[in-house]
Amino acid sequence: MNMSENHPGRRRVVIVDDHGIFRSGLKAELGDAVEVIGEAPTVDEAAQVIRESLPEVVLLDVHLPGGTGGGGAEVVKLCRDLLEEVRFLAISVSDEATDVVSVIRAGARGYVTKTISTEELIGAIDAVAAGDAVFSPRLAGFVLDAFGTSGLVEDVRDEELDRLSAREVEVMRLIARGYTYREIASELFISIKTVETHVSKVLRKLQLSSRHELTRWAEQRRIV
Template identity: 70%
Template sequence: MFRAGVRASLDPALVQIVGEADTVDSAVERVHALRPPVVLLDVHLPGGNGGGGAEVLQRCADLTGDVRFLALSVSDAAEDVVAVIRAGARGYVTKAISGPDLSAAVVQVSGGDAVFSPRLAGFVLDAFGTGAADVAVHDDELDRLSAREQEVMRLIARGFTYREVASELFISIKTVETHVSAVLRKLQLSSRHELTRWAAQRRLL
């Protein structure tokens, strides 16, 4: 019933629905199969190992940059918001949102923007603001990267695909791949998801 309500409220002129899922496992399977630009993710999705939306994000971490996630929940609790944002969601809205606003939020996330219901943005700023003390300590990590690597790093951390980075910086996709590999190696990170978290903690996004 809830999914039917969401489906009916989205503006078909702005949002095309390509699939649905009702459990963590089915969501992970469908996201990998369909690779939609945006996944509207229920924070408390049942199934899996009980991790809800955050578990879906963790199990889809290999798609970071190609698929963006917008969390949707009846909860506006700080711990829920922070958990899914740390897991990689690009935004978080509550189920009180109107159909037009939800449609607009999907479009914004698709374009690479972060979207939050107004009172939730403070939770995110507070949570990631705790990394401020780390910035001075870890500035030497950023210094390991060349100017071009830093440009690539910021775009990848913001959720750009390799193709989008190549277009933005007027370089080849192969060159982007080379820079990303160098960035991950120099920062001792293993994935783009970890890179996004690293950049967010240092307010580099």
């Protein structure tokens, strides 16, 4: 466990991974962009460090020793009462459906693979700390498939929709129905630039990268 003094302006982070070399490497890569206030190699130690330090974000490996064998998902469950103030971002070499589903269902706000760039990871930490959900770009579609095919989409549907404002939901529905930006602007009595802004926010909040993915997302939830 490595505790340090508070430094305002930087996200307070705890790193949980059973490989010391990875933890050290990650701290070096993140540098001064965040404040690493703790680290842990096991489920039990992780829960203790998180409760003691109350970080903004926990960078969490999915496969961890200790506890009852639940790995990263178990850490999140052990800290479920802290989820309003502590956000969990899974970072793993695995992109298996079972790993993604278990840790997200437990309460993690995102899941990225260890191939993520340092700049992207820093952005993901900021996004998760702000309450957004974050997934590696190549996992975005896979995550939707994983939740859908495992029957868990009902568990996350309301939470995902709650991220969008009423206006963003309106714009999303029209995009999914095939409306052009100009048609949406006319329908909602707003400017094309405002439509573009709403679409950009929707894609970011839902971690999607195109109109096609957005349409698919809406169709899966039967809200088109």
